[in-house]
Amino acid sequence: MADDSTITAEDPLTGDEIEVPADVEVGEIIDSPVSGAELEVVSTDPVELEEAPELEEDWGE
Amino acid sequence: MNVGILYSRIRRDEKLLLNELRERDHEITKIDVRKHQFNVHNPPEIFEGVDVVLDRCLSTSRSLYVTRFCEAYGIPVVNGPDTAETCADKVKNSLALASADVPTPDTDVAFTTEAALESIEAFGYPCVLKPVMGSWGRLMAKIESRSAAEAILEHKETLGHYEHKVFYIQEFVAKPDRDIRVVAVDGEPIAAMARSSDHWLTNAAKGATTEVFEPDAEALDLVERASDAVGGGLLGIDLMETEEGYTVHEVNHTVEFKALNEVVDVDVPARVVDWLEAQVPAETGVTA
Numbered sequence: 399m400a401d402d403s404t405i406t407a408e409d410p411l412t413g414d415e416i417e418v419p420a421d422v423e424v425g426e427i428i429d430s431p432v433s434g435a436e437l438e439v440v441s442t443d444p445v446e447l448e449e450a451p452e453l454e455e456d457w458g459e
Numbered sequence: 460m461n462v463g464i465l466y467s468r469i470r471r472d473e474k475l476l477l478n479e480l481r482e483r484d485h486e487i488t489k490i491d492v493r494k495h496q497f498n499v500h501n502p503p504e505i506f507e508g509v510d511v512v513l514d515r516c517l518s519t520s521r522s523l524y525v526t527r528f529c530e531a532y533g534i535p536v537v538n539g540p541d542t543a544e545t546c547a548d549k550v551k552n553s554l555a556l557a558s559a560d561v562p563t564p565d566t567d568v569a570f571t572t573e574a575a576l577e578s579i580e581a582f583g584y585p586c587v588l589k590p591v592m593g594s595w596g597r598l599m600a601k602i603e604s605r606s607a608a609e610a611i612l613e614h615k616e617t618l619g620h621y622e623h624k625v626f627y628i629q630e631f632v633a634k635p636d637r638d639i640r641v642v643a644v645d646g647e648p649i650a651a652m653a654r655s656s657d658h659w660l661t662n663a664a665k666g667a668t669t670e671v672f673e674p675d676a677e678a679l680d681l682v683e684r685a686s687d688a689v690g691g692g693l694l695g696i697d698l699m700e701t702e703e704g705y706t707v708h709e710v711n712h713t714v715e716f717k718a719l720n721e722v723v724d725v726d727v728p729a730r731v732v733d734w735l736e737a738q739v740p741a742e743t744g745v746t747a
Contacts, residue, residue, distance in 0.1 A: 427469075455592075
């Protein structure tokens with residue numbers, strides 16, 4: 399059950415409802431507790447998730 | 460002020476900055492660089508009204524190009540493209556530090572496996588082979604024998620992108636089991652931490668433990684000079700301690716600070732935004 403600090407969204411890989419922080423940002427990455435995948439927040443109203451891109455060699459600081 | 464944030468992934472670091480900017484009632488324009496086209500004459504519409512752009516691209520290649528476009532469009536960007544270019548490439552980074560007489564590990568660059576092997580043998584074992592572009596300690600090799608050197612060089616030559624055929628060979632610095640990360644703005648430290656690990660790589664991204672570090676006068680001087688050497692800005696300056704003093708092994712231009720923020724009392728994103736606010740009126744005439 400989601401509390402005030404979380405909301406639910408659908409894991410696009412499994413179709414399950416998962417909890418995400420209520421203050422998620424577009425572009426943020428969520429680790430799905432169901433599929434284990436990294437999911438990217440692509441919209442916040444409502445929260446929609448897509449499978450995140452794979453790590454690229456030139457990523458970093 | 461209206462702050463444009465260049466990004467393709469919002470990390471904890473970006474979220475801290477976004478929260479700080481919102482708390483101060485700044486406008487934010489989130490610019491996902493994957494979704495726009497950057498024309499050589501005209502900026503994408505999303506840049507309209509932006510007073511300053513903060514480059515937080517996770518991808519180095521995107522960072523290098525988009526900051527260059529910002530400069531061409533006449534939009535102030537931090538860090539600027541010249542700083543980004545120097546910091547993103549370990550060869551340019553090392554050259555900038557050495558040219559400014561900032562102590563930095565001795566480094567050779569070679570373009571063939573034969574020439575690289577000669578450098579490795581001259582440095583002796585162990586020595587270090589690093590990719591010229593890369594981060595988070597990935598693809599770094601501590602080479603302990605000639606046979607290992609031959610194998611790694613062959614792999615890089617056979618399997619790698621052409622950048623992996625630019626062999627960056629560095630002396631191994633016998634540091635204590637830690638290095639120092641200083642986050643600084645135009646050479647003035649915001650905060651610093653020591654990153655410790657039993658592993659020779661002490662990146663926070665590799666799971667190093669972190670603790671507060673108070674830079675002494677020598678470290679402060681080197682941070683300022685290293686920052687100047689790469690063109691200044693919001694930077695992560697990495698130092699190692701040796702028996703002869705500190706050595707600066709690299710300067711990072713899209714610095715991550717979440718690990719630092721968790722370990723120090725200083726509010727790092729607040730200090731970053733303080734600096735950003737001070738930069739913008741000077742450059743654009745906009746009141747922060």
